[in-house]
Structure formats: C-alpha cells, structure tokens
Amino acid sequence: xxxxxxxxxxxxxxxxxxxxxxxxxxxxxxxxxxxxxxxxxxxxxxxxxxxxxxxxxxxxxxxxxxxxxxxxxxxxxxxxxxxxxxxxxxxxxxxxxxxxxxxxxxxxxxxxxxxxxxxxxxxxxxxxxxxxxxxxxxxxxxxx
Amino acid sequence: xxxxxxxxxxxxxxxxxxxxxxxxxxxxxxxxxxxxxxxxxxxxxxxxxxxxxxxxxxxxxxxxxxxxxxxxxxxxxxxxxxxxxxxxxxxxxxxxxxxxxxxxxxxxxxxxxxxxxxxxxxxxxxxxxxxxxxxxxxxxxxxx
DNA sequence: CAGGCTTATTAGCTAGGCTAACTATCGTGA
DNA sequence: TCACGATAGTTAGCCTAGCTAATAAGCCTG
Numbered sequence: 001x002x003x004x005x006x007x008x009x010x011x012x013x014x015x016x017x018x019x020x021x022x023x024x025x026x027x028x029x030x031x032x033x034x035x036x037x038x039x040x041x042x043x044x045x046x047x048x049x050x051x052x053x054x055x056x057x058x059x060x061x062x063x064x065x066x067x068x069x070x071x072x073x074x075x076x077x078x079x080x081x082x083x084x085x086x087x088x089x090x091x092x093x094x095x096x097x098x099x100x101x102x103x104x105x106x107x108x109x110x111x112x113x114x115x116x117x118x119x120x121x122x123x124x125x126x127x128x129x130x131x132x133x134x135x136x137x138x139x140x141x142x143x144x
Numbered sequence: 145x146x147x148x149x150x151x152x153x154x155x156x157x158x159x160x161x162x163x164x165x166x167x168x169x170x171x172x173x174x175x176x177x178x179x180x181x182x183x184x185x186x187x188x189x190x191x192x193x194x195x196x197x198x199x200x201x202x203x204x205x206x207x208x209x210x211x212x213x214x215x216x217x218x219x220x221x222x223x224x225x226x227x228x229x230x231x232x233x234x235x236x237x238x239x240x241x242x243x244x245x246x247x248x249x250x251x252x253x254x255x256x257x258x259x260x261x262x263x264x265x266x267x268x269x270x271x272x273x274x275x276x277x278x279x280x281x282x283x284x285x286x287x288x
Numbered sequence: 289c290a291g292g293c294t295t296a297t298t299a300g301c302t303a304g305g306c307t308a309a310c311t312a313t314c315g316t317g318a
Numbered sequence: 319t320c321a322c323g324a325t326a327g328t329t330a331g332c333c334t335a336g337c338t339a340a341t342a343a344g345c346c347t348g
Contacts (some may be wrong), residue, residue: 008261011264014279015275016260022285025286038164038334044161055294055296064337066338066339071334074334117152117155117156122288128152130278131150134275135162141166141169180303197326198326214305235327236313294344297343300339305333309328310327312328314326316321317320318319
C-alpha cells in the first residue's frame with residue numbers, strides 16, 4: 001500500500017472543494033415532488049428517530065432551532081409532519097412523520113437520488129467501495 | 145479484497161446525506177475575514193484560471209450566470225476582483241483576482257479550512273487516504 | 289413563589305440559488 | 319449592407335436556507 005502520507009492541511013481544501021461542488025450538483029437535481037433536500041433530510045431523520053422535539057431535530061440536522069421551525073413549518077403545510085403535545089412538558093412539542101409523510105418518503109426513496117445513483121453506477125466497484133467508506137468517515141466528521 | 149458489492153442505489157442516499165451534513169458543518173466554520181465559502185471558491189477559481197469571463201466562471205462554479213453576477217458583485221465591493229474589457233468583444237468582460245484578492249487568498253489559505261484540517265488530523269492515515277481518493281472521485285462526479 | 293433556565297417561535301437579516309426579461313453587441317445570410 | 323437571430327451580461331423578482339436577537343410560555347428550584 002506504500003502509505004502515501006496525506007497531510008490534513010492539503011486534504012482539507014481539496015475535500016471541501018469536492019463537497020461544495022457535489023453538494024451544488026445534488027441540490028440542483030431536485031426531483032422530489034417539490035420537497036427540497038433540506039426538508040427531505042429533516043423528514044427522513046424524523047422517521048428514523050420515530051419522534052423528536054424541534055430542538056432535538058435541530059440538533060440532529062445541525063441547524064439552529066429557528067431554522068428548524070421554518071423547515072418544519074413547510075413540512076406541516078404539506079401535511080407531512082404531525083405535531084403532538086408533550087405528555088408532561090407543555091413547552092415542548094413532539095414531531096413525527098405523518099402517514100402522508102411516510103408515503104412521500106417511500107414513494108420518492110428511489111427517485112430522489114436518481115441522478116447521483118446513475119453517476120455512481122458508472123464508477124468502478126472499487127471506486128464505490130472507496131466512497132462507501134468515505135461516506136462513513138464523513139458522517140463521523142460531521143457529527144464531531 | 146472480497147468485493148463488498150456496493151449497490152449505487154444504497155450508496156447514493158448515504159453519500160448525499162454525508163455530504164449535506166458535512167457541507168453544513170464546513171459552511172458554519174466560516175472564518176475567512178467575512179468571505180463566504182462560495183465567494184472564496186469563486187475567487188480561487190479565478191486565480192487558478194488567471195482570468196475568466198462571468199459566463200466561464202459560472203460554468204466552472206456550476207451556477208447560473210445571474211448567480212455569478214451577484215457573487216462577483218460582492219467580491220468587487222471588496223476590491224478583490226478586477227474587471228477589464230474584452231479586447232475584441234465588447235459584450236464580454238474579463239474578470240481576474242486583483243492584487244488585494246491575491247493577498248486575501250494567500251493570507252487565509254491556511255486559516256480557512258482550519259476546522260476541517262483539525263478533524264482530518266484526528267483520523268487515521270488510512271482514513272485520510274480513503275478521503276483523498278474519495279475527493280478525487282467526487283470532483284469527477286461533480287464535473288459529470 | 290420569585291427569579292432564572294429551557295423550549296419554541298417570531299422578526300428581521302444575509303447569502304445563495306433560480307427563472308424571466310431586458311440591453312447591448314456580435315455575426316450572418318438574404 | 320443591414321435585419322435579425324444568437325450570445326453576454328445584468329436586472330428584477332422570487333425562493334430556500336441559514337443566522338442572531340428578542341419574545342412568550344412553561345418549568346424548576348432555593
């Protein structure tokens with residue numbers, strides 16, 4: 001494997017650049033029945049967790065609470081998110097994906113990343129393995 | 145190597161998710177003397193290319209021309225970009241990084257990815273190699 | 289039970305995208 | 319040659335997605 005020695009100071013700009021550009025690309029390819037990537041991500045997190053308060057969802061999505069208020073409002077407008085009162089703390093609210101929200105998620109699960117999946121399919125198996133490992137590392141970085 | 149078989153349809157959402165979240169993180173850590181990541185990226189591309197028309201720069205940055213108009217306007221306000229007339233075609237404009245722009249780029253080259261570089265330094269050498277290869281693949285994807 | 293913390297929202301700002309429409313210029317074909 | 323279509327850039331106007339500061343409501347504790 002002849003360790004290539006990858007200096008973090010050189011990798012950082014390169015990685016940031018790659019991510020910035022690909023992120024633009026992925027956002028441009030927004031097919032998902034008028035749901036943006038951000039909204040979809042929040043809805044996905046909600047379903048994954050079952051139910052969350054706005055604060056918790058904001059933390060998961062790494063945005064500030066007011067930002068999440070807006071995102072949730074949009075999802076509510078479409079009836080994709082349900083809001084139920086917290087059993088003991090009346091300040092808090094419990095958010096969950098509505099039946100409609102679940103349907104939308106299921107329905108578009110394959111469609112939404114079509115562009116990206118198409119590109120990925122054109123890569124070699126080895127490249128996909130690299131990206132597979134990379135995405136795990138990146139997830140971890142984002143959480144740090 | 146026991147090929148793991150990475151199905152594109154499963155990798156796509158995972159990768160998109162990783163990129164979306166890390167992108168948020170990187171944008172949050174914006175130290176660069178009030179320059180945003182987008183603005184810095186444009187300025188960097190300009191310096192790299194030497195000189196570009198707005199249209200060319202928009203293509204490089206993968207945004208629409210009106211979007212680039214705005215970005216360039218911000219950079220001009222700060223005197224970081226110079227605008228010279230095209231020698232033969234009076235419709236076109238030649239953009240280049242001004243002396244001030246060059247200085248800013250040099251000055252913040254190390255500072256800007258500090259957060260990310262720090263995180264990367266905490267990874268194993270092997271993980272960095274993976275990310276190194278991944279960022280090349282991602283660049284290529286973004287260009288596709 | 290007063291006062292301080294927490295949760296969520298509202299208000300207001302900015303950046304960064306987009307499309308549509310406009311102006312100016314270029315280049316070409318009748 | 320000149321009229322007209324194509325191209326470059328900008329303007330106008332819209333939207334999403336972020337942020338901070340301030341507010342309202344509710345909780346908790348000394």
